[in-house]
Structures are given as C-alpha cells and as structure tokens.
Amino acid sequence: MRKRIALLSLAGLVSLGAIVLAAFMTGNDVSATGYYDLIAGNRGGVGENVGEVAIWNTDTDMTIQYSPDSPWCLTEVHVCVTTNPELLTKWLPPGNARKCEDLGGFHVGVEFDMCKNDHTVTIPLSAISADCGETVYVQAHAVVENRCTGRQETAYGNEFKASFAHPLCPC
DSSP states (O other): OHHHHHHHHHHHHHHHHHHHHHHHHTOOSOOOOEEEEEEEEEETTEEEEEEEEEEEEOSSEEEEEEEEOTTEEEEEEEEEEESOGGGGGOOOOTTOHHHHHHTTOEEEEEEEEEEESOEEEEEEGGGGTOOTTOEEEEEEEEEEEETTTOOEEEEEESSTTOOEEEEOOOO
16 A cells, blocks of 8 residues: 555656646746856956856746856855946946946845855846846856865856846746
C-alpha cells in the first residue's frame, strides 16, 4: 500500500511539473529575459565580470535579479529604473534615491547582514509609469565580496559605473 501511495504521489508531482512547464512555454504573460554582465571594479580601465543581472517583466511588474558567480556574493544592491533616457548620461551615487527620483525613477536599495548568492528586486511598472513595449533605463549596482579573499568591490550591470537601456517586452 505504501509503495502505491508513493508512486501515486510521484506521478502527481510529475504531472504538476508538466502542467507548470506547459503553462510557462505557452505564454503566461512573462517576457523574455535580458541578461547583462555584472562588472566589478575598474582596474586600469578594465572591469571584472563577476556574474550577471537578469531583467524580465510581466504586464504589471519588472524584475531585476542579481546573480554573482562563485566565489562572489552580494552584500548590498541598489537599482534605479526610469523611462527617462537621461539616466544613460548620468552616474548616480549608489543609494542616492533622491537623484533617481529627480529623473522620474524608482529606487530600491537593500543591504544584507550576510553575503547572499543572489537577490531579486520586483518593481511595479506603475511605479515608473512604464508600459509594456516601452524602453526603460536601469542603473543596477551591487557591492560584491569574494568569499575566498574577503575583497569587496562595487559592481554594475552592463558596464562599470554605467546605466543601460532595457526594452520591456510586450505583454
């Protein structure tokens, strides 16, 4: 009897997994994901790729996920998102919410007690007055720490101390 229950439970999990996968593949209002390098430090004009920043959106939210490569981890993240292209020509000091808001942007900043392997920030599209299919401008900043050496670096999505344009996929 226990074997039959275990088999039925396993069959149920496999079926549920197939349903979830099918829903994801057939369009669940989630856009394609944009991937940007997470570049740390600026040693002689050359930054070090320490991971990636992934961005995707639904019809109501934009998600930014920071994923450093091992042995790097996150000690803090800051993101400024706006529909104002002026962000491409300005460097905002990390954590400066006011300067982000001056550009019509939405700022999120988080510091962690313990180094994290990844972190996800979700921003309502209504908070930045963005519509599906529009381009948003993003400054994705992180402080990363090398778990082996203890060295800390500041890092940015796409290019050191830079912002980038990201097209919101149509919903």
